[in-house]
Amino acid sequence: MxxxxxxxxxxxxxxxxxxxxxxxxxxxxxxxxxxxxxxxxxxxxxxxxxxxxxxxxxxxxxxxxxxxxxxxxxxxxxxxxxxxxxxxxxxxxxxxxxxxxxxxxxxxxxAPAPPSPQSDQGSGLRLGDVAAPTALEQHAARALTAVVPPFSPHRGGGWVIGERLNRRRPLVT
Incomplete structure (x- = not known):
């Protein structure tokens, strides 16, 4: 064939x-x-x-x-x-x-993300790219983890910090 x-x-x-x-x-x-x-x-x-x-x-x-x-x-x-x-x-x-x-x-x-010198302005990321977490996102992640574990598809619950690509609206602000 x-x-x-x-x-x-x-x-x-x-x-x-x-x-x-x-x-x-x-x-x-x-x-x-x-x-x-x-x-x-x-x-x-x-x-x-x-x-x-x-x-x-x-x-x-x-x-x-x-x-x-x-x-x-x-x-x-x-x-x-x-x-x-x-x-x-x-x-x-x-x-x-x-x-x-x-x-x-x-x-x-x-896994902990390595520090990356990226700006918060958005750097023209392509599909599949993920920007380094901002200081605000890192602080929010620490605060949320103290209360609830992060999202895991195996557990079915938890929190997520990110941005919906189709609407460019933050999920957590």
Missing amino acids: SLLSPSALAAFARQVAPLLGTHCRTQPDEEQEGAVRIVDDDGRALVLYQDASKPQRLFITVLLPRAAEVAGIVLKPVTVAVGSTPGHAATHIRRRLLPAHAAALAEFTA
Whole structure:
């Protein structure tokens, strides 16, 4: 079996996206030629691509924040057969990839962030990037942790400090 053409891969991604949620859309991946992203309204992104060494497999991975990658947190992609249905691919994403993504993000947020000389003005971050916490966010995190533990997808509760990417409105001020 040969590699899918870029248009065939994009068409497959367009079929998978609505199965993951009505808020999901597709776009070309800027970092990897021939890859396609599925992005939701919160800015989370999956990347679908093929590897020439395994042309019969379709690889699906999530984009982690750059700071998580720098910290050494990586996720192995899940694979499905090239001839799989969009429903089969969506099932593998929901069952295998999204729980691993949530665990990786929980590990990243639980680890202390190294200090970074970034301004609070916003530095034109790309999708998947996370800015270094501001002094106010660090102070709020210490105060909140004294009362309630941080959010963990495994516990199902806790606090979160961040910004919704689709509205640019802070969650905690």
